[in-house]
Amino acid sequence: MLEIENLHAKVEGSEILHGIDLRINAGEVHAIMGPNGSGKSTLAKILAGREGYDVTAGKVLFEGQDLLAMTPEDRARAGVFLGFQYPVEIPGVSNMYFLKTALNEIRKYRGLPELDAMDFLVLAREKMKLVDMDEDLMNRAVNEGFSGGEIKRNEVFQMAVLEPRLAVLDETDSGLDIDALKTVARGINAMRRDDRAMLLITHYQRLLNHVVPDKVHVMIDGQVVRSGGKEFALELEEKGYGWLEETEKARA
Amino acid sequence: MTETSAGRNTFLEEYSSFEKSDGFRRHAWLRPLREAALSSFKRLGFPTTRNEEWRHTNVAPIANSSFRLPAFDFDRHKVPELANFTFSETECCQLIFINGIFSQELSSAKCLPRGGRMKSLAAALETEKEIVAPWLASLASHEHNAFTALNTAFLSDGAFVYLPPGTVLSEVLHLVFVSTTNGHAIACHPRNLIVIGDRCQAGIVESYAGLDGGRYLTNAVTEIVLGSGAQLDHYKLQRESEEAFHMATLQVLQDRDSHFTSHSISLGGTLTRNDANVVMNAEGAECHLNGLYATRGRQHIDNHTCIDHARPHCDSRELYKGILDDRSSAVFNGRIIVRKDAQKSNAKQTNRNLLLSEEAVVNAKPQLEIFADDVKCTHGATIGHLDEEELFYTRSRGIGLEAARTLLTYAFASDILNSLKFKPIQCQIDLVLLSRLSRSRSS
Ligand SMILES: Nc1ncnc2c1ncn2[C@@H]1O[C@H](COP(=O)(O)OP(=O)(O)O)[C@@H](O)[C@H]1O
Ligand SMILES: [Mg+2]
Numbered sequence: 058m059l060e061i062e063n064l065h066a067k068v069e070g071s072e073i074l075h076g077i078d079l080r081i082n083a084g085e086v087h088a089i090m091g092p093n094g095s096g097k098s099t100l101a102k103i104l105a106g107r108e109g110y111d112v113t114a115g116k117v118l119f120e121g122q123d124l125l126a127m128t129p130e131d132r133a134r135a136g137v138f139l140g141f142q143y144p145v146e147i148p149g150v151s152n153m154y155f156l157k158t159a160l161n162e163i164r165k166y167r168g169l170p171e172l173d174a175m176d177f178l179v180l181a182r183e184k185m186k187l188v189d190m191d192e193d194l195m196n197r198a199v200n201e202g203f204s205g206g207e208i209k210r211n212e213v214f215q216m217a218v219l220e221p222r223l224a225v226l227d228e229t230d231s232g233l234d235i236d237a238l239k240t241v242a243r244g245i246n247a248m249r250r251d252d253r254a255m256l257l258i259t260h261y262q263r264l265l266n267h268v269v270p271d272k273v274h275v276m277i278d279g280q281v282v283r284s285g286g287k288e289f290a291l292e293l294e295e296k297g298y299g300w301l302e303e304t305e306k307a308r309a
Numbered sequence: 310m311t312e313t314s315a316g317r318n319t320f321l322e323e324y325s326s327f328e329k330s331d332g333f334r335r336h337a338w339l340r341p342l343r344e345a346a347l348s349s350f351k352r353l354g355f356p357t358t359r360n361e362e363w364r365h366t367n368v369a370p371i372a373n374s375s376f377r378l379p380a381f382d383f384d385r386h387k388v389p390e391l392a393n394f395t396f397s398e399t400e401c402c403q404l405i406f407i408n409g410i411f412s413q414e415l416s417s418a419k420c421l422p423r424g425g426r427m428k429s430l431a432a433a434l435e436t437e438k439e440i441v442a443p444w445l446a447s448l449a450s451h452e453h454n455a456f457t458a459l460n461t462a463f464l465s466d467g468a469f470v471y472l473p474p475g476t477v478l479s480e481v482l483h484l485v486f487v488s489t490t491n492g493h494a495i496a497c498h499p500r501n502l503i504v505i506g507d508r509c510q511a512g513i514v515e516s517y518a519g520l521d522g523g524r525y526l527t528n529a530v531t532e533i534v535l536g537s538g539a540q541l542d543h544y545k546l547q548r549e550s551e552e553a554f555h556m557a558t559l560q561v562l563q564d565r566d567s568h569f570t571s572h573s574i575s576l577g578g579t580l581t582r583n584d585a586n587v588v589m590n591a592e593g594a595e596c597h598l599n600g601l602y603a604t605r606g607r608q609h610i611d612n613h614t615c616i617d618h619a620r621p622h623c624d625s626r627e628l629y630k631g632i633l634d635d636r637s638s639a640v641f642n643g644r645i646i647v648r649k650d651a652q653k654s655n656a657k658q659t660n661r662n663l664l665l666s667e668e669a670v671v672n673a674k675p676q677l678e679i680f681a682d683d684v685k686c687t688h689g690a691t692i693g694h695l696d697e698e699e700l701f702y703t704r705s706r707g708i709g710l711e712a713a714r715t716l717l718t719y720a721f722a723s724d725i726l727n728s729l730k731f732k733p734i735q736c737q738i739d740l741v742l743l744s745r746l747s748r749s750r751s752s
Pocket of ligand 1: 068069073091092093094095096097098099100
């Protein structure tokens with residue numbers, strides 16, 4: 058479903074990603090772990106189409122299409138979803154209106170009829186249950202004044218409504234207490250399907266106790282330095298990233 | 310100062326014919342006022358950009374034009390277009406003025422509660438002299454503002470509203486001023502007097518609109534007196550034609566514990582200047598001034614506001630927002646005066662501007678003149694573009710670039726729009742804004 062090949066990218070002149078290779082098949086859940094500043098969010102934002110990153114080499118194919126040639130909105134319509142590490146507040150736009158507009162744009166693109174306000178509400182209520190989201194939040198401005206936990210729930214809730222083919226979740230676990238983490242994990246697990254792929258980006262291993270990945274990759278300094286199965290995450294939890302960083306340096 | 314210009318000469322000529330008209334003679338008692346105002350105009354002349362108050366607003370296009378007083382020549386075929394600027398009769402009582410002249414036929418002034426009056430000023434000058442005379446021209450001075458001077462010199466019609474103490478209106482009063490030029494460059498000088506008694510509660514909308522394009526000048530003055538404990542929601546909706554000039558002064562005098570809320574929405578015209586001046590003249594008064602201006606093409610909109618905390622314990626809140634596209638420009642000048650003895654004054658002023666193009670220009674200036682020491686005054690002005698992060702987030706959810714820009718631009722104005730308690734007015738503005746936003750994006 059997603060093939061990343063030798064991806065190099067610069068921000069403001071300096072290279073952040075130094076050749077990323079990653080292949081995710083439909084039905085798989087992959088995790089990318091790594092220390093802060095290693096380029097995980099950069100990769101996520103490049104996949105979603107954020108401007109300001111200069112891809113200097115490599116390519117990204119999503120279901121065989123050249124993802125990097127597409128606008129952010131077309132990527133979303135084709136089925137790519139990014140759960141942001143730091144979602145912005147959008148004052149003046151209600152969460153409900155925002156998501157209904159988004160869903161209808163995606164449905165239009167897929168040749169499906171648009172949902173009216175009532176049908177949307179029915180759907181939204183059902184998906185809200187997945188992440189125990191308070192209906193109150195639907196009538197507030199997007200992310201405005203949301204607590205850390207509410208923001209992350211809202212990201213997972215949006216994913217559940219938009220039903221992407223590929224979900225990239227950037228630190229969806231950070232800043233959550235254990236109950237909220239379990240709730241969010243439950244929402245993510247409910248979204249696992251044979252025809253959907255997920256890429257979980259996380260700094261800590263704890264989310265992976267609840268959402269068990271098929272593969273775990275470690276990213277350090279803009280490169281995937283090691284990949285393994287689900288046990289690898291536990292090993293990392295035990296040993297930290299230090300030893301990998303050392304081997305990296307030794308290799309360089 | 311007294312340079313001659315085509316505009317000045319035309320206005321003086323027009324005054325000579327006005328003097329000979331029936332309308333002038335009918336209200337002979339106004340002659341000294343009109344003449345004093347005319348000499349103010351002669352003395353002041355049109356302001357130039359050398360005048361600090363007019364630094365960023367060049368009225369030379371008005372000074373160099375020859376605008377004539379209009380005749381009443383309303384084409385009945387235009388009635389359907391009029392509906393774009395009116396509200397349904399179930400929602401309000403409406404006075405309609407065509408080219409500044411009252412139209413009984415088109416208006417729907419139902420009975421106000423006992424003792425209330427809502428009629429043309431022309432009629433009130435004859436029948437309500439005891440209420441009109443003490444207030445008319447007592448608030449808006451013609452001595453310092455050439456446009457107010459012209460308006461006063463040509464004073465003959467407009468709206469008159471009087472609410473006796475304790476009146477609570479359930480319906481909004483709508484004053485509609487439409488211009489229809491038939492190809493003539495006309496000048497209208499609507500003059501409104503609104504006298505709200507103690508403890509009244511009311512909502513009044515002033516709409517200014519062009520029915521059929523064309524170059525014309527609307528030069529309006531509204532004077533409002535608010536009795537003690539009275540509450541007034543005032544709305545001004547400016548939707549003049551693209552080539553029109555709109556000059557307007559709103560002058561408000563507030564008594565003890567009165568609440569005045571103003572919503573000033575400016576969307577039309579090629580050149581607009583609004584002066585909104587509020588004097589809180591007794592303790593406990595409160596005023597809220599909200600403004601929204603949206604410009605495109607080469608439009609220019611200037612909002613000068615002045616809030617005078619003349620007495621202690623008064624609060625003012627001001628929020629003006631601008632959305633500027635293309636090569637348009639805007640001015641916000643927010644003056645706040647806190648007089649020497651006006652302790653415990655509380656004033657907050659905010660001006661925010663959203664630029665949709667690189668060529669649009671805003672001049673924003675707070676002007677605080679504080680002579681008391683125990684006061685709370687804050688002000689802030691911002692000028693910015695749509696937030697890249699918000700745009701990206703919106704697009705990343707599948708909403709296209711143009712739709713995302715429209716959504717976020719509309720959201721920028723949402724707090725002003727949501728503060729409009731009279732919802733039909735919000736619907737009208739929504740229509741204009743949304744069609745404009747989507748059109749400017751697709752062109
Ligand atoms: N817009 C930007 N401008 C400059 N440097 C950036 C920008 N975005 C990211 N970086 C740099 O790129 C590196 C990787 O950042 P990021 O992708 O956020 O890492 P991670 O998500 O793994 O913590 C960091 O050194 C960061 O400072
Ligand atoms: Mg990150």
